[in-house]
Amino acid sequence: MSPPDIELISVKNLHKSFGVTKVLRGLNFTVRSGQIHALLGGNGAGKSTMIRIITGGIRKDDGEITFSSSNAAEPKIAVVHQELALLPDLSVAENIALVHAASGRSIVRPRQQAEIAHAALSLIDPQLAARDLHLKASELSMHEGQIVEIARALSTGAEVLLLDEPTANLTAGETERLFLVLRRLVREKNIGIVFVSHRMKEIRQLCDVCTIIRDGLTAVDAAPLSTLTDSEIVHQMGQPAHRDEQRKRRNITTAEGSIMLKGPTGDVLVRKGQILGLAGAPAGPSQLIALLNGTGRASRWSIAAEGWPSHPLSPRQAIDLGIGYVSGDRHTKGVLAQLPIVDNVLASRRIRERRYWVHGEERNECMELVQRLKLKAGSIWDLPGTLSGGNQQKLLVARWLAMPLKLVVFEEPTRGVDIGTKRDIYGLIRTMAEQGTTVVWWSTENVELLELCDEILAFDTEGHAKGLLPPDRFNEDALADLTGMAA
Ligand SMILES: Nc1ncnc2c1ncn2[C@@H]1O[C@H](COP(=O)(O)OP(=O)(O)OP(=O)(O)O)[C@@H](O)[C@H]1O
Ligand SMILES: [Mg+2]
Structure with missing residues (x-):
């Protein structure tokens, strides 16, 4: 039996302005189960703004957002925001366990915290999982911090994952590992994932469908990626087509200034x-x-x-x-x-x-x-x-x-x-x-x-x-x- 296809989040006619700047002007967007959905658009198109509205960080001006789930309640949503949001003075274990505590468990003891964090990190980075997880978040490199945030989101058991440029700080190997985990979650748990990235190669590797925001509106609505070429995507984002110029190889031989x-x-x-x-x-x-x-x-x-x-x-x-x-x-x-x-x-x-x-x-x-x-x-x-x-x-x-x-x-x-x-x-x-x-x-x-x-x-x-x-x-x-x- 195929898993149920559920419309987990539906955004209709969303409006948002900052001062006189109208960012979203009637945006539509849907997150479905069993799918990885690329959310695309140029810098400043309003991708992060929409994600912050869905997760309650900022208020919408107008529009309708509905949530549904297979078990009648609202779906549990986990998010990795574009800018890192770990609490610097808490340990890695505490940062990860925090969201578990927030989601119902009353007290999480340090031992349990470390276990939760270890399990979460093992999903994508066994090396980091093996480190001392009582280390403060402020002692991590930005790149490690990103991994901790992703691991935290993945381990919450959420039905919807909203990932706002999660791979921007990752190396090719880490990205590959992350993608394997995301694919597995979709296949085994039938969750819905929204993935924001400016890296075309990754988008094609990972995603099933894409929505493109342009001028505050939905220019492309959940189209299968296989139906769009790269230049169509770039065009729909409202960006000039790029000419594939052959790079001139330079042969620099002067020793001066070396x-x-x-x-x-x-x-x-x-x-x-x-x-x-x-x-x-x-x-x-x-x-x-x-x-x-x-x-x-x-x-x-x-x-x-x-x-x-x-x-x-x-x-x-x-x-x-x-x-x-x-x-x-x-x-x-x-x-x-x-x-x-x-x-x-x-x-x-x-x-x-x-x-x-x-x-x-x-x-x-x-x-x-x-x-x-x-x-x-x-x-x-x-x-x-x-x-x-x-x-x-x-x-x-x-x-x-x-x-x-x-x-x-x-x-x-x-x-x-x-x-x-x-x-x-x-x-x-x-x-x-x-x-x-x-x-x-x-x-x-x-x-x-x-x-x-x-x-x-x-x-x-x-x-x-x-x-x-x-x-x-x-x-x-x-x-x-x-x-x-x-x-
Ligand atoms: N607090 C704010 N005050 C004023 N303008 C804001 C604020 N937050 C966002 N904006 C503006 O809203 C627009 C959309 O920003 P948003 O961060 O959603 O873009 P984005 O699509 O995520 O872009 P990027 O790919 O660069 O991350 C931008 O023009 C930005 O300057
Ligand atoms: Mg953004």
Whole structure:
């Protein structure tokens, strides 16, 4: 007997405005059991807003939301929000057990907490499950925090899972494991899943149907993914079609301005204007990145180059040397939440030039950057908290486009950025490189590295550098082999 097909959540004619900005203007959306539903739309389309309305975080202006379930009660819903929401002072075990306690169990003892957390984490990350789960959440890396949140949601036994860009911080191997678990839950428990992502490859791997939000309305309503091509999806999102340009391979040979990165297992020569990709789980790349951004005094990597110290001693010194850094953790290490967009964009220039005022010229420059990155904001005087996730990310990238640099380090700069704007960011970074800035780029999205880089340094899951991949060996399988992760 086939499992019952239930309409678990039905959203009809949903309206929501923030001030004068109308975000949702009559949106329809349905979550059915036994299905993985991709929720798509450009940055600022209103995906997270709809999820926050469904889960009660914010209020709708108008419209109807109905919930139904096989056992008459409302379906239990678990959500992974786009921005991490662990309680920093509670332990990993407490953070996970919390939702179990909230769902009816009165007291959960520490032993039980650890058991619940262990079982939850074992679902997707046995290594993390084996760690001391009394560790505080604030001691986790962002990437581990993401896994804890996902594990927590998966372990609640919910009938509906709402996952708002859960894979944005995960490596290819972790994503693959997550997908296996999600598929199994749908098959065995007949749950309904909503999955938000800007990574087309993942969407195709995982999802059955897709809904696309455009201009606050439902442009595509639960269409089977097999009936849409990638370019139709991009078009329905209201984004310009992307031309598949053949990447011009550059052959940079000048030695002037080169930097030698000396590592524990070998040296890497990076030439001026070259784009060096870093592939693999964060453990390896983070050591090298820390060296470059001035937080890695004790890093096992060092620099050997004319006029450069072997280890920049502080972020300030790194900036003074002409090194820019876009942190992958926009939440705690990037966005200046208390300052308006304009100050966020001009922050690094101010540090470098020690200037603290905005005059007309700067304001125009900020406006220009905002337009180049299609940063969707009410005004440059708004606070970053009013921006969607992808637009906050663009803010961090904009910050370093406003000044000349010798070298720039990007940690997942396109995390959460929509497909159309990703191309714009690639273009801007390529231009920076062509103008002589050396680029070091870490990404967990291997396809992105293969598209953009001149050479790729791969790290295995233990954090060891496994060698440099030249362009003639660029392919997904080679990279998957070296990083020890599925392509
Ligand atoms: N608290 C708020 N105040 C003002 N505007 C807001 C607020 N929250 C969201 N917005 C605006 O609502 C719009 C939709 O944002 P939302 O976060 O839902 O987008 P999204 O589709 O999730 O985008 P992304 O892919 O970038 O995450 C954006 O233009 C955003 O600036
Ligand atoms: Mg969002």
